[in-house]
Amino acid sequence: MHPLASSLAALALGVALPAAAQASVIVTQPVEATIIGAQPVSPAFDGWSVSGDASAPSDNILLLTTAFDASDDAGGSAVVGSGAIAAQQPRGVEELAGLNIGALDTSVDGVLHQALEGSVASRTVWVRAGDTLSFRWQLLSNEDPVAGLPDLAFATLGGRLFELGTPHIADLQGFGGFQHGSGWLTFTHTFADDAGPLALNNIELALGVVDRGDTSTSTALAIQGVTVTPVPEPATWGLGLSGILAAGAWGWRRRRAHH
Ligand SMILES: [Ca+2]
Numbered sequence: 001m002h003p004l005a006s007s008l009a010a011l012a013l014g015v016a017l018p019a020a021a022q023a024s025v026i027v028t029q030p031v032e033a034t035i036i037g038a039q040p041v042s043p044a045f046d047g048w049s050v051s052g053d054a055s056a057p058s059d060n061i062l063l064l065t066t067a068f069d070a071s072d073d074a075g076g077s078a079v080v081g082s083g084a085i086a087a088q089q090p091r092g093v094e095e096l097a098g099l100n101i102g103a104l105d106t107s108v109d110g111v112l113h114q115a116l117e118g119s120v121a122s123r124t125v126w127v128r129a130g131d132t133l134s135f136r137w138q139l140l141s142n143e144d145p146v147a148g149l150p151d152l153a154f155a156t157l158g159g160r161l162f163e164l165g166t167p168h169i170a171d172l173q174g175f176g177g178f179q180h181g182s183g184w185l186t187f188t189h190t191f192a193d194d195a196g197p198l199a200l201n202n203i204e205l206a207l208g209v210v211d212r213g214d215t216s217t218s219t220a221l222a223i224q225g226v227t228v229t230p231v232p233e234p235a236t237w238g239l240g241l242s243g244i245l246a247a248g249a250w251g252w253r254r255r256r257a258h259h
């Protein structure tokens with residue numbers, strides 16, 4: 001990324017997000033990122049606790065699925081690991097993600113679709129107020145994007161749920177045995193300054209996917225590049241801002257000279 005674009009991205013994050021923690025989907029990559037844990041995410045998921053069906057289809061992709069066994073996708077198995085775990089029970093999907101049982105359920109047109117089984121990967125991350133967590137993710141599914149059940153890919157931070165998406169967003173070609181994919185998207189979250197300035201906090205990050213409505217026809221959550229970008233130091237902010245102003249003035253002079 002061009003240095004100016006990086007500064008603008010950092011500035012936009014800093015201006016837009018400090019008042020309250022917010023999630024947003026942006027396409028910029030973090031600058032000066034610190035990779036959490038193993039880089040790339042290894043098949044051993046170093047530093048992660050993984051429950052359910054998980055694998056690494058390449059060196060840097062962690063794949064979680066809703067597949068319990070091959071019967072989940074008869075004729076086109078997407079089973080890749082040891083089998084999904086149940087929801088709606090103690091030590092099930094919800095509790096492993098720091099959620100209450102029922103928190104992953106949904107209703108569509110008055111019909112309740114309960115979370116039934118899935119997979120979770122979690123780890124503790126150390127962050128300072130103002131730091132930004134980001135990762136790339138893709139929802140993969142054999143559910144029909146229009147008529148399929150509303151399986152859910154999600155993240156939680158300290159027990160707070162961020163719904164990433166359902167198979168309805170998977171209208172592109174999938175991979176890894178899945179017919180449909182959402183394409184790669186970026187999740188970012190800047191931690192609010194609600195624990196005191198410069199305070200360090202350990203917070204539980206969980207990533208997961210669940211079948212909802214029934215246990216067949218698998219969905220998956222693919223994850224890449226989980227990073228924490230440190231909060232910009234005041235000196236860096238000054239440089240970034242003056243750099244933007246200088247570039248703006250340069251561009252103005254250049255346009256004037258051109259005319
Ligand atoms: Ca399903």
Ligand SMILES: [Ca+2]
Nearest residue numbers: 066067068215
């Ligand atoms: Ca399943």
